[in-house]
Amino acid sequence: SQQGEEDPQALSIQEGENATMNCSYKTSINNLQWYRQNSGRGLVHLILIRSNEREKHSGRLRVTLDTSKKSSSLLITASRAADTASYFCATKGRNYKLTFGKGTLLTVNP
């Protein structure tokens, strides 16, 4: 079964609004990563947060991690139409494997 589960499955907002996506996982992790996928093709790495970190920022992205609740959130501020994509969280344990969730489909309406 998938380690990460994103919530919501789909999100539709207006340009300029903030978008928040959540990810829950089940087992202990080394780090958690967020990826973006446009049009069902290759994924692009957005941000990585390690298990000993609680919050991380990158441009308009803010990621939080709560290891006690085994959950993470990705906040995209001041969204743009170009942010329309699917967003996946992926967890990494001690080994090399990344385990992906099913993703959140974000639609930003102009």
Next chain:
Amino acid sequence: GAGVSQSPSNKVTEKGKDVELRCDPISGHTALYWYRQRLGQGLEFLIYFQGNSAPDKSGLPSDRFSAERTGESVSTLTIQRTQQEDSAVYLCASSIGSGGDEQYFGPGTRLTVT
């Protein structure tokens, strides 16, 4: 520099035929991964190569699936006697060694089995 490339970008094949998908990782990346993504789903891990170590084939769904990698370069994923349920996007990724946290993905091969 060049990213991960995959070919073909699209492949339509008849049920029962064999297909071969190719992945060229980023130069210098020793780790290579194959994933399958069915429509509207997340990524399923298929196989992992790390340098000259034995690959981790634990994600291959059946013995119709196989993959090879020549050293630290090109990899091919072969699906024999394709079935309709094999229709999916096949994604390849590479990273800097087994400790590489970030994976760099290719654009994928969309396989359609008719």
